[in-house]
Every structure is written in structure tokens, then in C-alpha cells.
Amino acid sequence: MSMLIDVRNLDFSFGSGELTLPVLKNVTISIHQGEIVLMTGPSGSGKTTFLTIVGGLRQAFNGSVKVLDQQLINSTEQVKVKVRQQIGFIFQQHNLLKSLTALQNVSMTLEMYNGSSERERLNQAAAMLEAVGLGDRLNYKPDQLSGGQRQRVSIARALVGQPKIVLADEPTASLDKQSGQEAVRILKQLAKESGTAILLVTHDYRILEIADRVVELEDGVIKD
Amino acid sequence: MNLIAWGYFPARLAWRQLIFDRTKLIAAICGVLFACILVFMQLGFKDSLYASAASAPLKLNGDLFLMHKQSEAMWRPVNFKRSELMRTLGHPAVAEVSPLYLGLAPFKNIETQVKRTLMVYGFDPEAQLFNVEAIKNKRGELRLKDTVLFDESSRPEFGHIRPLLEAGKNVTEINDYKVAIRGLFQLGVSFAADGNVVTSDLNFMRIFPNRNAGDIDMGVIRLHPGTPIKQVQAELSSQLNEFVNIFTYDELLEYEKLYWANTAPIGFIFGFGTVMGLVVGLVIVYQILFTDIVNHRYEFATLKAMGYQHGYFIRLVFATAFFLAVLGFIPGCILSIGLYHLAESQMFMPMPMTFSKVITIFFFILSMCTIAGFLAIHKLKAANPADMF
Numbered sequence A: 001m002s003m004l005i006d007v008r009n010l011d012f013s014f015g016s017g018e019l020t021l022p023v024l025k026n027v028t029i030s031i032h033q034g035e036i037v038l039m040t041g042p043s044g045s046g047k048t049t050f051l052t053i054v055g056g057l058r059q060a061f062n063g064s065v066k067v068l069d070q071q072l073i074n075s076t077e078q079v080k081v082k083v084r085q086q087i088g089f090i091f092q093q094h095n096l097l098k099s100l101t102a103l104q105n106v107s108m109t110l111e112m113y114n115g116s117s118e119r120e121r122l123n124q125a126a127a128m129l130e131a132v133g134l135g136d137r138l139n140y141k142p143d144q145l146s147g148g149q150r151q152r153v154s155i156a157r158a159l160v161g162q163p164k165i166v167l168a169d170e171p172t173a174s175l176d177k178q179s180g181q182e183a184v185r186i187l188k189q190l191a192k193e194s195g196t197a198i199l200l201v202t203h204d205y206r207i208l209e210i211a212d213r214v215v216e217l218e219d220g221v222i223k224d
Numbered sequence B: 001m002n003l004i005a006w007g008y009f010p011a012r013l014a015w016r017q018l019i020f021d022r023t024k025l026i027a028a029i030c031g032v033l034f035a036c037i038l039v040f041m042q043l044g045f046k047d048s049l050y051a052s053a054a055s056a057p058l059k060l061n062g063d064l065f066l067m068h069k070q071s072e073a074m075w076r077p078v079n080f081k082r083s084e085l086m087r088t089l090g091h092p093a094v095a096e097v098s099p100l101y102l103g104l105a106p107f108k109n110i111e112t113q114v115k116r117t118l119m120v121y122g123f124d125p126e127a128q129l130f131n132v133e134a135i136k137n138k139r140g141e142l143r144l145k146d147t148v149l150f151d152e153s154s155r156p157e158f159g160h161i162r163p164l165l166e167a168g169k170n171v172t173e174i175n176d177y178k179v180a181i182r183g184l185f186q187l188g189v190s191f192a193a194d195g196n197v198v199t200s201d202l203n204f205m206r207i208f209p210n211r212n213a214g215d216i217d218m219g220v221i222r223l224h225p226g227t228p229i230k231q232v233q234a235e236l237s238s239q240l241n242e243f244v245n246i247f248t249y250d251e252l253l254e255y256e257k258l259y260w261a262n263t264a265p266i267g268f269i270f271g272f273g274t275v276m277g278l279v280v281g282l283v284i285v286y287q288i289l290f291t292d293i294v295n296h297r298y299e300f301a302t303l304k305a306m307g308y309q310h311g312y313f314i315r316l317v318f319a320t321a322f323f324l325a326v327l328g329f330i331p332g333c334i335l336s337i338g339l340y341h342l343a344e345s346q347m348f349m350p351m352p353m354t355f356s357k358v359i360t361i362f363f364f365i366l367s368m369c370t371i372a373g374f375l376a377i378h379k380l381k382a383a384n385p386a387d388m389f
Helices: A047-054 A077-086 A102-110 A118-131 A146-161 A177-194 A206-208 B005-022 B023-053 B083-088 B131-137 B139-143 B161-166 B202-205 B229-241 B247-265 B266-295 B295-307 B310-347 B354-380
Strands: A003-014 A021-032 A038-039 A064-065 A088-091 A165-169 A197-201 A213-218 A222-223 B064-067 B094-108 B115-123 B147-151 B173-174 B176-187 B194-199 B218-223 B242-250
Touching: A003 B161, A003 B194, A021 A047, A021 A197, A021 A222, A021 B354, A038 A206, A038 B161, A038 B218, A047 A064, A064 A102, A064 B005, A077 A088, A077 B295, A088 A146, A088 B064, A088 B295, A102 A118, A102 A146, A102 A197, A102 B295, A118 A146, A146 B229, A165 B023, A177 A197, A177 A206, A177 B115, A206 B242, B005 B023, B005 B310, B023 B202, B023 B247, B023 B266, B023 B310, B023 B354, B064 B083, B064 B247, B083 B094, B083 B139, B083 B229, B094 B139, B094 B202, B115 B202, B131 B139, B131 B176, B131 B194, B139 B147, B139 B176, B139 B194, B161 B176, B176 B202, B176 B218, B218 B229, B229 B242, B266 B354, B310 B354
Parallel strands: A038 A197, A038 A213, A088 A165, A165 A197, B115 B194, B147 B176
Antiparallel strands: A003 A021, A003 A064, A213 A222, B064 B218, B064 B242, B094 B115, B094 B173, B094 B218, B147 B194, B173 B176
């Protein structure tokens, strides 16, 4: 199994000089294709910061962060954008575009790539929404959907580009138990079908069972 | 990425975001529409000013025109000696010359007896100085003592002359001198004169007893057909006294226009109004774009996290600016056409809505929105995808 995320000796801190606040200390972790890794830990332990560095959203300077064979430490914006385009993101809030329908929101992922026609994009997006159980909600705007439905749209948006990696930050935080479990169940099922690796940051212990591996982060250090 | 994806996708998203919030869209359109109407009206008044300023010289029938150098415009002339005009007859290319006498005088409204100032043109009826058929046809009447022709385009405050003439009531006073109106013509009013009458040179001297035929306000020169006007102009100006200007027809029009543009600061005032309209519009559109970015910053940050690049959002902002420009301009233009008609009927001055004006103002509005876009895009930095988690 090939290694999609390979992080070695990553150090990261906010601020500079005397105000330096270390967030991640000597973090080493690797994630393989098709693996589902849950990262847990108390607030302020650096989970989210770790996720933004791996996702190419935040610049780190020390250590080694290889994602899809691209070194992200001291990388250019171009490299990070390229990596981001191959990653599916699921946010704590659904972060859907409220002026667009579910179908259009999912299509936004596909509009970044060349080669497909509008019809192909819409068909692909509709199929994805079908897969997350929203086949009858294609033309609903986020305002007209429930919290769980919105999060499922955002799962569809993250997966429709067939990314090799999905990064999710507290995807169930704003959902009740049932819709939260429904959302991660769908996420897991679709990821397993396509061999997508998932790094999921959460402190929702109700969803631990979906993980292949659980990693605990505390004060910027990975506990064994 | 191909061109369609480059421009079309951000434009489509801009459009979808615009039409999502109808109330805000209407408010935004009103802002642009407001600027649009302001600019249309200012430029309309300015063009109307220039067009009306040139309405009298436009109809003058001559090749070269003499005016005193101190004459700032036809409506405020400085006299010069008739002999100065006669000297030009010595040039072989000059066919005929005739003096034009100009004066502002109060005209008594036949019905209300209220006096109001208008412009009096005096010239030899045989010279046919105006290219106006109604004046040419009435040259016999003009030769009669104490007769004038009245400009039907004059403001209505002078009275409804046509029905009065038909009723036989044609006697009034100009400069407290009794005259009879023997006919009507159409010339047009200007900012300087609310109305016009033409009369013979002899009658002119009767209306203005202080004037004498030796002191003229303007000299009209006609050349033999086919002579090069510019060349004759140069030769004559070397022979004439230095206190007279010698203009070609086009130069005279330009001179009248420039008076209003520069000497009278009215041209500046309208230019200033135009700029202020655009500045107000600029601020409005900037505010709209700015708050739009602030309101959508999380959505933009999300898209950035998905891999959309900064340029996409710049194009989105400019597309929004473009849509606002177009959506504001169309109703603005239609409303302005109505306002132009209203102004024409109220001011009795020409306010033409020309195609070139429409195009010019559209580009003004478009530039205004584009500049607002340039000012607003710095706010895009607020959309930082790392803050999304």
C-alpha cells in the first residue's frame, strides 16, 4: 500500500521571539491509501493546526511533510494549491455556498478540472448526491436542508473529485447523534469503495468505531 | 485552464451570488442607476448648452466672420467700425460683405405687458444673413418701417405669438419702441437669450437709438465660390487691424462654444458635476463590492481550501462589478431618455440623446465599477482558508 501522507519530525509554533507558542512538537505519522485515521485530543492540542498543514493551508518550516509525494515544508503557493486540489475537505460547519443549490455546490469541485462538459459535471455531482442519499434534494439550497443533509452535501462535495485523501475537521460537531453517525457511515463506505485515505479530527467519541487507527494528540505530541 | 473556465465560471458564480439576494441586488442597482442618471443629466445639460450656444451662428450664411477681439461671444459684442469690414472688399476673392448688428433688449409680452430680455439681430434684409427660409421669405416685410420677425422657439414667457398674430394683435414694444411682428421663424434659445427677433438694419437703429450704423457688432463676408477660405482668411487677417478676429464658419461655432466652456464657468460646472456623479457612484459600488466580499469571505476561504486560486476571486469581483454596471446602466439610460424629453419640454433647449453619448457614458460607468473593483479586491485577503478550521 502506498503512503499518501508522510509526516516526519514536524515542529510548528505560532508567534515569534518570546511569544513563541509551540503547537506541534516532533510529530511523525504516516497514512496509507484507503486508511481511516481518527485524530483525537483535547481542545488546543494542535489537531486542527496539524490538519491545516497537511492540507496545504498553512505553511510549516521545520521537519518534513510529504503529501502525495509533494514536500509541503517551505513550499510555494503553487505546490500547495496543487495538493489542495487533490484533497477533499470536510469542515466543521458545512461551509456550503448558500447561493448555490446542492447540485451546484457539488459541481464547484469539478469546475476546477478541465475536460468535462457541464452535463458531465452535473451528472457526476448528481450521482454523488444520490450516493449520500440526497437524490431527491438536488435543487435545494443550503437554507432548505437540515444540518445533517448539509453535511452530507459537503461530504459529496469533498468526494466527487475522487480525491486520494479526505481531511475532515469535526464533521459531526454540529450534528445530533443519529445524523452524525449517518454522515460518517456514508463517508466511510464511500471511502472504502474508492480507496480514499481519511484523516478525521474529532473529539466525538461516538464515531471512533469507524476508524482503522486512532491517534491521540496532546499538547502537540502524539501519544502512543 | 481554458478561457471559458477562466472567465465563465467566476462570472457565473458572481451572477448566482448577485441574484440570490434580490433586495441587496436592487439596492446595488439603484446606486449605479443614480450615478448613471447624474452623469447623463450633467452631460446632457452641457451638450445642450453648447448646442444652444451655437444655434444662432449655426444658421449664419457666410464664409468669414469679423468680430472685435474683445467680443467674448456673440451675445456680448464689442463694436467696431463698419469701415473695417468694408476694407476687406479690396480683396479680389471677397464677393460681398454685410454688417450684423446685435443687441439685447426688453420685449414686452403682448398679453401680460411683462418685459423680458431677448436678442435682436439687425441686418440688411437683402443680404439674407440667415439660412432660415422663413426669414428669407419675409424680406419684403422686414423692409417696412418698425417691423420685426419673432423666433417661435423663444421661451413661452414672451407670449403665445402665433395665435396673437392670427388674431391680428401683433404690436408690442422692444426697448420701449413700438414695433409690429410680421412673421415667425425658428432659431432656438440659448443660455444668453431667452428669445430672438430679427429686423432690418434701419429698424435696429430705431429700436436702439444710441447705436449708429457705422459701429457694427459682426461682419459677415462671402467669398466668390471656389476660393480657398483658409488662404483668404490668412491674407485678410494680415491686412486688418489687430483688434478684429477673423473666423471661418467652424471657428466661429467653436469660439461661441468655448466661451461657455471656459470664459463662462458653466462648462466647468457641468464637468465637475459629472465627476462628482462618478465619484459618488464609485463609492457606492465600492461599498457594495466590499461588503459582498466580507459577507462571502467564508465561502471564498472554503473554495480556496478546495484549490481555487486567488485570481478566480479577483475575476469574480470584477464580474460582479461588470454586472452591476450593466444592470444599473440599462434602467439608468432608459430613465435618462425620459428625463431628457422632460427637460426639453421644460427648458425649450435641445437635449439630444445621441448614440455616442450613450456609449461614452456606458464606458464611464464601466470604468467607475472597474475602479471600485480594484479598490475592493484587497479585501479578498480576508478570506484565509487556514482560518476555516
